[in-house]
Amino acid sequence: MPGLEELSREELIGLTRRLIVQVEQLTQANRELTDRVARLERLVSRNSGNSGMPPSKDDDPGRTPPAEVSTPVPAAGAGKRSRGKQRGAPGAQLSWSPFPDGIVDHFPGGPCGCGSDLASAADLGVYASHQQVDVPVMTATVTQHDRHAVRCGCGAMHVAARPEGVPDAGVSYGPNLQAWCVYLMVVHAIPVARCADLVAALTGSRPSDGFVHALIGRAAAGVAESNRIIRTLIALAHVVSCDETPIRVGARKVKKYLLVACTRLYTWYLLGDRSLDTFKVFVLPDLTGVVVHDRYQNYDAKIFAHLVHQLCVAHLIRDCQDAAETYPDAHWPIQIRQALQGLVHAANLARAQNLPAIGEHIAGPLIDAYRHGVRIGLKEVARVDGRKQPKHRALLEDLHDREADILRFTTDLRIPPTSNQAERDLRPAKTQQKISGRLTSEKVTEHRYAIRGYVSTVTKHGADVMTAIRDAILGRPWTPPAWAPG
Numbered sequence: 502m503p504g505l506e507e508l509s510r511e512e513l514i515g516l517t518r519r520l521i522v523q524v525e526q527l528t529q530a531n532r533e534l535t536d537r538v539a540r541l542e543r544l545v546s547r548n549s550g551n552s553g554m555p556p557s558k559d560d561d562p563g564r565t566p567p568a569e570v571s572t573p574v575p576a577a578g579a580g581k582r583s584r585g586k587q588r589g590a591p592g593a594q595l596s597w598s599p600f601p602d603g604i605v606d607h608f609p610g611g612p613c614g615c616g617s618d619l620a621s622a623a624d625l626g627v628y629a630s631h632q633q634v635d636v637p638v639m640t641a642t643v644t645q646h647d648r649h650a651v652r653c654g655c656g657a658m659h660v661a662a663r664p665e666g667v668p669d670a671g672v673s674y675g676p677n678l679q680a681w682c683v684y685l686m687v688v689h690a691i692p693v694a695r696c697a698d699l700v701a702a703l704t705g706s707r708p709s710d711g712f713v714h715a716l717i718g719r720a721a722a723g724v725a726e727s728n729r730i731i732r733t734l735i736a737l738a739h740v741v742s743c744d745e746t747p748i749r750v751g752a753r754k755v756k757k758y759l760l761v762a763c764t765r766l767y768t769w770y771l772l773g774d775r776s777l778d779t780f781k782v783f784v785l786p787d788l789t790g791v792v793v794h795d796r797y798q799n800y801d802a803k804i805f806a807h808l809v810h811q812l813c814v815a816h817l818i819r820d821c822q823d824a825a826e827t828y829p830d831a832h833w834p835i836q837i838r839q840a841l842q843g844l845v846h847a848a849n850l851a852r853a854q855n856l857p858a859i860g861e862h863i864a865g866p867l868i869d870a871y872r873h874g875v876r877i878g879l880k881e882v883a884r885v886d887g888r889k890q891p892k893h894r895a896l897l898e899d900l901h902d903r904e905a906d907i908l909r910f911t912t913d914l915r916i917p918p919t920s921n922q923a924e925r926d927l928r929p930a931k932t933q934q935k936i937s938g939r940l941t942s943e944k945v946t947e948h949r950y951a952i953r954g955y956v957s958t959v960t961k962h963g964a965d966v967m968t969a970i971r972d973a974i975l976g977r978p979w980t981p982p983a984w985a986p987g
Contacts, residue, residue: 551823568822601632641678641706666975674708680971682713683720687952688966690933714945716974721948723973724955727980731767731958734981736787738764740811740916743785743794744923745775748930749939750946757943759950763926767981768957770950772943777802791909793920796899810906814841815919817900817907824878824893831881836874837900843867844911845918852914859911868908875900926957955979 508516550567609619648661663669666676681700685691691699693714701707735741743762750757750772760771762784773779780799785792785808793811794800800810821838828834844867847859858864878897884890890898900907910918930950933940940946952970959969959979969979 546826547823551819551826568826595634598632639703641704644675674706674712676971676974678704678706678708679716679719679974680967682708682716683952683970683974684967686713686717687720687949688929688956690929690936692937717945717948717952720970720973721951723976724952724978727955727958727973727978728769728951730980730983731954732762732769732784734983735762735764735767735769736784737789738767739790740764741784741788741790741792742917742920742923743783743792743800744920744927745797746927746930748772748946749934751941751943753939759927759930761923761926763923763957765922766958766961768926768954768961770954772947772950775799777804780805791913791916793917793923795920809909810903811909811916811918812899812903812907813918813920814845814907814910815921817841817896820893820896824896827893828881831878833874833878833881837871837878840867840871840874841907844871844908848910848914848918856914858914864911868911871900871908872904929953 546565548565548567608624609622611619613619613622646664646667648663650658650660652658667673678700681703682696685696685699686693693710697708697710697713700713741762741764743760745758745760748757748759756774758773758775758779760773760779760783762769762771769784771779771783773782775797777799780802781804785800785805788808791809791811792800793813795813795816799805800808818838818841821834821841824834825831825838844859844864847863847867851859875897878893879901882891882894882897884894910916940949955973955978956966956970958981959966962981964979972978
C-alpha cells in the first residue's frame with residue numbers, strides 16, 4: 502500500500518470518508534457493548550436487598566451479596582436478625598397434660614437385697630410421673646361393611662344405607678387415607694409416586710399412582726363451595742394483599758402466573774397470566790377495601806379506578822437500595838429509605854399499643870425527610886425525552902405523585918405497609934417448583950391451588966387441616982365464619 506504522501510487528493514478524500522464510516526461503526530459497537538456490559542453488571546448485582554429476588558439466590562456464583570442495611574430506628578435491644586425463633590413470635594413447647602389419654606403404672610420387680618420378692622412389697626404411691634407424647638404405629642385396617650336387608654310385615658324390603666365415605670364398590674380406600682394423600686401432595690408438594698410409597702411405608706397398603714393422582718380433582722371439587730365463600734369474604738375485607746409469581750405449567754414456551762389475593766384469615770388463588778384479561782377475572786373488580794400491591798401496572802388500569810391503593814413499602818425500600826448502589830455519591834436514596842423504614846417501625850410500635858395511627862410527633866419529621874429526599878432526587882435525576890423514563894426517575898415520580906398511596910398505612914394501622922402476606926402465601930408455589938419442576942396439566946394445577954387456598958384459610962383460622970381435608974372429601978367441607986371478613 503503506498504504511503505499517504507503518494508496518494509492523490511481524490512484518494513485521500515476517499516480514504517478519509519472510509520475511515521469516518523469505520524469510526525462511526527466502531528463508536529456504535531462500543532456504545533452497544535458498553536450498554537450490554539452495564540446490563541450484565543446490573544443483573545449480577547441484583548440480590549434480595551435491592552430487588553425482588555429471593556434470598557436463596559444470594560449465594561449463586563458471581564452474585565453480589567446484599568449490603569448490610571441498618572434501620573435508623575431499631576427496636577429495643579434489636580441487632581442483626583438471629584436464626585431461629587424471633588422475639589415476639591409464638592413458640593411451641595411440650596406442656597404437662599392434666600388429662601392424659603392413658604396411665605400406665607410401673608412397679609419395681611425382682612428381689613430385694615434382703616432376699617424378699619418386691620411383688621409383695623407395700624405400695625408407697627407414685628414416686629415420679631413422666632408424660633410422653635407419641636403416635637400409634639400406623640397400620641391400614643380392612644373394615645367390612647355388611648349391609649343387611651329386612652322385610653317388613655307388609656312385605657316391603659329395606660336395605661341398610663351405605664355408611665358415609667363408603668363408595669358403591671366392592672373394595673375402596675377410606676377418607677382418612679385419601680386425606681393423607683391429598684395433604685402430602687398439596688401441602689408438602691410430594692410427587693404422586695413418592696406419595697403412594699410414603700403411604701405404603703406408613704400404613705402397609707400402597708394405593709396406585711392413578712388413584713392418588715385422581716384424589717386432587719376429587720378434593721378440589723369438594724372445596725369449591727368453600728372457595729367461593731372465601732373469595733366473597735376477601736372482596737368484602739378492609740385490606741387485601743395481592744401478588745403474582747411466574748409458575749412453570751403446561752407447554753414450555755407458555756408462561757403462566759399464579760395470582761393470590763389474601764388477608765390474615767383468607768387465601769384465594771387464580772392461575773392465569775399477567776395480562777389485563779386475567780386481572781379482570783381476578784378479585785380486583787369486586788374489592789371494596791384497600792389493595793396492597795407491588796406497583797405492577799395492571800393494578801392501576803382505568804377499569805380498576807375504584808380501587809384504593811397501598812403500595813408495598815418493602816419493594817420501595819429495595820428500589821431505594823438499588824438507587825443507592827447506582828448513584829453511590831447521592832444521599833437521597835438513603836434518606837428516603839431510612840424515612841420509610843422509620844415509618845414502618847413506628848407503625849409496628851403503634852399497632853402493638855392498639856393505637857389507630859402513628860403519632861404526629863413521630864410521623865411528621867419522618868414524612869418531611871421522605872419529601873425532602875424525593876425533591877432532591879427529582880432535581881438530580883433529570884427526565885429524558887420520550888415516554889418511558891429510566892427506572893429511578895420513574896421511582897422518584899411515583900414517590901412524589903403517589904405519596905398518599907405510599908403513606909396510607911401511617912394513618913390507618915389496619916393497613917399493612919407491605920405485601921408480605923401475599924408473598925408468604927405464594928412461597929409454597931416456589932417450593933413446589935423446586936421439588937417437582939414443571940407441572941404438565943393446567944387443570945390439575947388449578948385443582949392443586951384450589952385445595953391450597955382452602956388449606957391456607959383453614960390454617961389461618963386455627964382449624965385442624967387433616968379434618969378439613971377429610972370433611973371436604975366426604976362432601977361436607979369446612980367453611981369460614983362469615984362474621985370475620987378481615
